[in-house]
Amino acid sequence: MSKEEQTELRSVMDSVMSLCKRRGFVYAGSEIYGGLANTWDYGPYGAQLKRNILNLWWKTFIEDRDDMLGLDSAILMNPRVWEASGHVANFADPLMDCKSCNERVRGDKLLEEHLKTTIAGLSNDEIYNKVMDEKIPCPKCKKLNWTQPRAFNLMFKTYQGVLEDTAAQIYLRPETAQGIFVNFKNILDSMRVRLPFGVGQYGKSFRNEITPGNFIFRTREFEQMEIEYFVRPEQAESVFKQWVEDSMNFFTALGIKKDKMRVRNHGKEELSHYSTMTVDIEYEFPFGWGELQGIAYRGSFDLDQHTKFSGEKLQYRDPETNEVFVPHTVEPAWGLTRTVLTVLVDAFEEEALEDGETRNVMHFDPKIAPVQVAVFPLQKQQSEKAEALYKTLKPHFRCEYDESGAIGKRYRRQDEIGTPFCVTYDFQSDEDGAVTVRERDSMKQERVKIEVLAEFLKAKL
RNA sequence: GCAGGUAUCGUAUAGCGGCUAUUAUGCCACCUUGCCAAGGUGGAGAUGCGGGUUCGACUCCCGCUACUUGCUCCA
Numbered sequence: 266m267s268k269e270e271q272t273e274l275r276s277v278m279d280s281v282m283s284l285c286k287r288r289g290f291v292y293a294g295s296e297i298y299g300g301l302a303n304t305w306d307y308g309p310y311g312a313q314l315k316r317n318i319l320n321l322w323w324k325t326f327i328e329d330r331d332d333m334l335g336l337d338s339a340i341l342m343n344p345r346v347w348e349a350s351g352h353v354a355n356f357a358d359p360l361m362d363c364k365s366c367n368e369r370v371r372g373d374k375l376l377e378e379h380l381k382t383t384i385a386g387l388s389n390d391e392i393y394n395k396v397m398d399e400k401i402p403c404p405k406c407k408k409l410n411w412t413q414p415r416a417f418n419l420m421f422k423t424y425q426g427v428l429e430d431t432a433a434q435i436y437l438r439p440e441t442a443q444g445i446f447v448n449f450k451n452i453l454d455s456m457r458v459r460l461p462f463g464v465g466q467y468g469k470s471f472r473n474e475i476t477p478g479n480f481i482f483r484t485r486e487f488e489q490m491e492i493e494y495f496v497r498p499e500q501a502e503s504v505f506k507q508w509v510e511d512s513m514n515f516f517t518a519l520g521i522k523k524d525k526m527r528v529r530n531h532g533k534e535e536l537s538h539y540s541t542m543t544v545d546i547e548y549e550f551p552f553g554w555g556e557l558q559g560i561a562y563r564g565s566f567d568l569d570q571h572t573k574f575s576g577e578k579l580q581y582r583d584p585e586t587n588e589v590f591v592p593h594t595v596e597p598a599w600g601l602t603r604t605v606l607t608v609l610v611d612a613f614e615e616e617a618l619e620d621g622e623t624r625n626v627m628h629f630d631p632k633i634a635p636v637q638v639a640v641f642p643l644q645k646q647q648s649e650k651a652e653a654l655y656k657t658l659k660p661h662f663r664c665e666y667d668e669s670g671a672i673g674k675r676y677r678r679q680d681e682i683g684t685p686f687c688v689t690y691d692f693q694s695d696e697d698g699a700v701t702v703r704e705r706d707s708m709k710q711e712r713v714k715i716e717v718l719a720e721f722l723k724a725k726l
Numbered sequence: 727g728c729a730g731g732u733a734u735c736g737u738a739u740a741g742c743g744g745c746u747a748u749u750a751u752g753c754c755a756c757c758u759u760g761c762c763a764a765g766g767u768g769g770a771g772a773u774g775c776g777g778g779u780u781c782g783a784c785u786c787c788c789g790c791u792a793c794u795u796g797c798u799c800c801a
Contacts, residue, residue: 479794
């Protein structure tokens, strides 16, 4: 990619951010107090868009399927959960600073690069000693002048109870997934399920990322949609492949351009502590490729760990053979807030018009557009009739009524927030009982009878 | 966390150590308007926060905050 192209893409990002603020999609957090780093608030259209994406996900993967169940577990959990999951031990980067030039590196990565092998389970002291034994210098200034590794645990800590003593120290969840494993037994006992089946939930997670950024791409507070799909070990591979396919289909259903997405296999060295097979679904953002979703084959790691730490047997008994075993899991994990960014960036177009003007158009898929139908009177004489029509459509679609300014200006307003259909009640409507429906993408106009209008629009959504 | 860049009405911008801080667009009201940002009149709206230098700071200096580029990473 050339410098010019990068600058161009950078300005796309700026345009999207500016539009988000101007049109009520996303605002900077705590803005009137000078902001708080990396926090963003979703405005009316942004909140609606996020919810629409979430609802489509829930419908696609939970409601419409016989093998899926929904769950909504707590953000605050017993700290032992995170010991079992490995997050207390592994979800921290041992960062070392070079005292000579201030370069900061991950101690474990430094070792791995030097030794050309993967290492795991070393304590900070062990990492430090090993680095000093091997005399691994700073990659930047080539001096051997490291600080002790300091663990920056990515989990947010807080306190339960009014006294800030350590006994009550708990974490904000860094992922929603553990809530599913922890409820595995509850679900088996209450829901009469059979393998293979999955449990899905969405919600906020929190990670003290060292380097957040890129608008709402990487934020310390974010929303995920996660599924744990439980299978017999021998089913895992085919189920895994099926999830990759289903996931891509979901993104396509959101209207995201296929040629901007790719599936990327994780190499051995980047697999996380729990996974033996992982793929990412990535999108090409203006700032580069970024992960939208990870699909990880976790084996029986989580259920085994929680069995070990809790003492509860997390197993499955086959009702026909009476065979007892620990199911394996395939975990598709989406970033919801990231998906919102993707949809915003992907839908954005600065369209050049014939007269040299431009119009900003958000080409949201009609299913997830914050506003689906806008209703106008051609002029204020038709206000009353148009408003009455708006009220009949409102229960069936996400609707907006606008009578302010010239008709062309109202079209443009709706283009900018991605409304796919505009309906205009005009001078003829009284006589022919019809209205003009204008489509955002084609800018085509069509005359539609009012009595079939709702049906007509529904067919297009 | 380190190194660089940036910070002026909602958005995009101009400018200056000193007069009422520029322009465009958007927004609000009224008039006008027979389908793609028409026109007229009026209106509201900004120097991120704190300190210093100075008779006087939006402008110069320092600190903070936020955004951003690179290192990092992963939903």
